[in-house]
Amino acid sequence: MNKTLNMLASLTSACVVAVLLTACGQESAKKEVAASQPAKQTKKPYNILYIMTDDHAAQAIGTYGSRLASLNPTPNLDKLAGEGMVFENAFVTNSICSPSRATILTGQYSQTNGVQDLKGGIGKEQQYLPLEMKKAGYETAIVGKWHLKEEPGAFDYYQVLPGQGSYFDPQFRVQGDKTWPNNTTAYTGHSSDVITDISIDWLKQRKSDKPFFLMHQFKAPHDYFEYAPRYNDYLADATIPEPVDLYGVPDTFGSKATRGENDSLIREIGTSISKRNPRRNYGQYYKTDPNLADDEYTRITYQEYLKGYLRCIKGVDDNIARLIQTLKDQGLYDNTIIVYTSDQGMMLGEHDYQDKRWIWDESIQMPFIVRHPGIDNAGSRSDLLINNTDYAPFLLDLVGQETPDYMHGRSFTPALRGETPDNWRTATFYRYWTHRMYHEVPAHTGLRSKDYKLIFFYGDNYREQQFPFYDKKWTEKTGLEPNKIPTPAGWELYDMKNDPDELVNIYEDPKYAPVIAQLKAELVRQRELYNETDANYPRMKAIFDKHFND
Incomplete structure (x- = not known):
């Protein structure tokens, strides 16, 4: 596979010299181009503690400096x-739980690893990250949220939540005598506390003299934001700062080509905070008085939403302190690399949206923080454009293990020393596959560079046999499943430097035609390079073929 990728890279690199995407061959370079070297090892190999939350938006972490930083949430x-x-430009390639986790474990984009939506799972033979870690001599463990259906059998130890799991008194599937998926044990308490208790017990009781690789994965702050009762008063008297477009977006926002030509369809796309979506808005969950004026309804709902969300995060942050203290108490802290991330971002009222899935930055940006005790980079930041296909290669490189040929991503360990890996990407690929299945978000794809974001809302479901849908009233009214209803295809372009809130779609502005042409060419190149061409989905391929010359 590497030979093929290198050939593609050499054929395409000359065509983009001195234009926006000057390093179009970067992803395919892999080990052959300036193979990164792991940090200088101490006499004892470094342990790795990988901490991951669910839906923790970067804008809800103080160090990322968003409107919420003044609340000191973390x-x-x-x-x-x-x-x-701190990595400031880390992005998910498919902003939904199972696909993101599959990409992290495999180093592959969704169509290759087969987990394009929540129906997918990863079997033992595909759990590449722990398998490769074991080859490097590491004891492997995973605790907390798994959400990939099959048994995490490639790990030496596991205790994982069944499916999404419960916030309170959760059950765990525990490695042991009983056969998966019947190997359940019940615990008492809040999931963030219980997950941390399990990891702490494992750290204290492990007998192996091998270095460890522990994936500690919280359920929080996934909706519906059920926080531990001890946080009832946290932020009770605070007023949570609001996003600029909570109460409505400018007329120039978006494009009716991508949302539909009629107002009802536009309003029914996505879960809103306000009353904009009469069928799915978060005020309904919080039982906000529907008789309130629109702005007051929105304000009250937003405050409830963010306080519940941030209380879950407070529980995560406090439990991270417990983990770190355990490492110190066990004499492990100075020999353990700590990585913190989330499986994707989260819309916190921006564009009047709740949830993830969208290609908007709040949804696709992943927090990524690395503390390496062997590298003097305290308080540093990197703007390198990374995505979650790179996480497995990065973690493997930290322990001296080469990136396997079947992984799409590359290690970025040189960034820890302030260096940029040779031929690095200038744009990261994104695709959300699950058309209108959850929160009515239409299927779309695109590229995020440092300066621009190109989006193609192709608006149809790749599956021939559709999911059963949750809203029976719609089916009874129309005779159609909402996820069977295509939305009109269309393009959007945003200037991320001058319009970081992504409010003004500039796709039709003729002065951006060269940028659009370059980004489309790169989108085509990455689709081909990463097996995202829909060769097995003729209906999808026809849509792309028709609209890529728009």
Whole structure:
């Protein structure tokens, strides 16, 4: 596979010299181009503690400096960031739980690893990250949220939540005598506390003299934001700062070509905070008085939403402090690399949206913080454009293990020393596959560079046999499943430097025609390079073929 990727890279690199995407061959370079070297090892190999939350938006971490930073929501994470490096441009390739986790474990984009939506799972033979870690001599463990259906059998140890799991008194599937999926054990307490208790017990009781690789994965702050009762008063008297477009977006926002030509369809796309979507808005969950004026309804719902969300995060942050203290108590802290991330971002009222899935930055940006005790980079930041296909290669490189040929991503360990890997990407690929299945978000794809974002809303479901849909009233009214209804195809372009809130679609502005042409060419190249061409989905391929010359 590497030979093929290198050939593609050499054929395409000359065509983009001195234009926007000057390093179009970067992803295919892999080990042959300036193979990164792991950090200088101490006499004892470094342990790795990989901490991942669910839906923790970067804008809800103090060190990322968003409107929420003044609330000091994550003092322990911020302290960790102050001891290492913060990556400011880390992005998910498919902003939904199972696909993101599959990509992290395999180093592959969704169509290759087969987990394009929540129906997918990863069997033992595909759990590449722990398998490769074991080859490097590591004891492997995973605790917390798994969400990939099959048994995490490639790990030496596991205790994982069944499916999404419960916030309170959760059950865990525990490695042991009983056969998966019947190997369940019940616990008492809040899931963030219980997950941390299990990891702490494992750290204290492990007998192996091998270095460890522990994936500690919280359920929080996934909706519906059920926080531990001890946080009832946290932020009770605070007013949570609001996003600029919570109460409505400018007329120039978006494009009716991508949302539909009629107002009812536009309003029914996505879960809103306001009353904009009469069928799915978060005020309905919080039982906000529907008789309130629109702005007051929105304000009250937003405050409830963010306080519940941030209380879940407070529980995560406090439990991270417990984990770190355990490492210190066990004499492990100075020999353990700590990585913090989330499986994707989260819309926190931006564009009047809740949830993820969208290609908007709040949804696709992943926090990524690395504290490496062997590298003096305390308080540093990197703007390198990374995505979650790179996480497995990066973690393997930290322990001296080469990136396997079947992985799409590349290691970025040189960034920990302030260096840019040779021929690095200038744009990261994104695709959300599950058309209108959850929160009515239409299927779309695109590229995010440092300066621009190109989006193609192709608006149809790749599956010939559709999911059963949750809203029976719509089916009864129309005779159609909502996820069977295509939305009109269309393009959007945003200037991320001058319009970071993504409010003005400039796709039709003729002065951006060269940028659009370059980005489309790169989108085509990456689709081909990463097996995202829909060769097995003729209906999808026809849509792309028709609209890529628009």
